[in-house]
Amino acid sequence: MLDRSMVDAKTRPEAGPAMPVSESIRARLVESGQRFHANDNISAVLREGELEALRREVAERMQGVLSALVIDTAADHNTAETAKRVAKMFVDEVFAGRYRPAPELTTFPNVSHLNELMIVGPITVRSACSHHLCPIMGRVWIGVLPNASSELIGLSKYARLTDWIMSRPQIQEEAVVMLADELEARIRPDGLAVVMEADHFCMHWRGIKDDQSVMTNSVMRGAFQTKSDLRREFLSLRRTARD
Numbered sequence: 287m288l289d290r291s292m293v294d295a296k297t298r299p300e301a302g303p304a305m306p307v308s309e310s311i312r313a314r315l316v317e318s319g320q321r322f323h324a325n326d327n328i329s330a331v332l333r334e335g336e337l338e339a340l341r342r343e344v345a346e347r348m349q350g351v352l353s354a355l356v357i358d359t360a361a362d363h364n365t366a367e368t369a370k371r372v373a374k375m376f377v378d379e380v381f382a383g384r385y386r387p388a389p390e391l392t393t394f395p396n397v398s399h400l401n402e403l404m405i406v407g408p409i410t411v412r413s414a415c416s417h418h419l420c421p422i423m424g425r426v427w428i429g430v431l432p433n434a435s436s437e438l439i440g441l442s443k444y445a446r447l448t449d450w451i452m453s454r455p456q457i458q459e460e461a462v463v464m465l466a467d468e469l470e471a472r473i474r475p476d477g478l479a480v481v482m483e484a485d486h487f488c489m490h491w492r493g494i495k496d497d498q499s500v501m502t503n504s505v506m507r508g509a510f511q512t513k514s515d516l517r518r519e520f521l522s523l524r525r526t527a528r529d
């Protein structure tokens with residue numbers, strides 16, 4: 287008579303089905319207590335090769351979404367590769383700010399002890415809302431009041447940092463605060479101001495279908511909060527630099 291356990295041992299696969307890469311990343315995030323909301327960056331826990339595996343997993347799951355939408359991706363030449371394209375777009379392009387580390391920012395000491403208002407903008411914003419994953423297209427202005435011990439960063443780095451923060455599913459109120467936090471930590475200025483105005487396509491393309499409304503919000507820190515003259519100067523100079 288056959289020993290049942292020997293048969294099982296012979297036919298048993300070496301290991302169980304592989305865990306989806308998203309689950310092992312999630313387990314690491316939970317273990318380290320790191321938040322992983324839609325607009326959080328999770329690059330610190332990613333390991334070599336995981337981004338590629340994540341792209342494959344998103345493509346597989348996206349294929350499931352297309353099937354659930356009853357689209358014949360086998361016969362329809364237009365959608366045959368759509369799941370892969372969307373996965374690449376999410377992971378490498380429009381949500382890259384979740385998966386890529388922060389851009390390298392070269393900082394320079396403020397040797398001339400600059401302490402005058404500096405404004406950068408409009409910086410183009412391309413993002414997506416966390417609620418519907420519809421595009422958010424807008425502009426950001428940044429005002430900095432440095433002090434003698436502030437670090438200065440290159441002009442292009444304001445745009446790089448903005449892109450990194452915005453290339454995630456966002457809501458505008460949180461996006462401006464995140465951007466202000468990053469800038470403040472790096473520059474350590476006396477004052478920092480961020481203004482964002484944006485079109486939300488979840489309102490234009492669908493839902494209420496209101497084409498006109500634009501959302502504007504701001505964050506004022508330090509001297510911009512306490513000195514109304516400085517705040518006024520920033521807001522009026524921003525207006526002249528708008529169009």
Ligand SMILES: Nc1nc2c(ncn2[C@@H]2O[C@H](COP(=O)(O)OP(=O)(O)OP(=O)(O)O)[C@@H](O)[C@H]2O)c(=O)[nH]1
Pocket residue numbers: 415416417456457458459486488489492493494
């Ligand atoms: N406060 C805020 N709201 C946003 C932002 N982006 C999108 N929204 C809004 O988020 C809301 C989501 O509302 P829900 O009522 O849960 O979703 P819904 O039923 O699809 O809403 P409708 O858009 O009214 O059809 C909508 O009112 C959007 O206009 C943002 O950056 N900030």
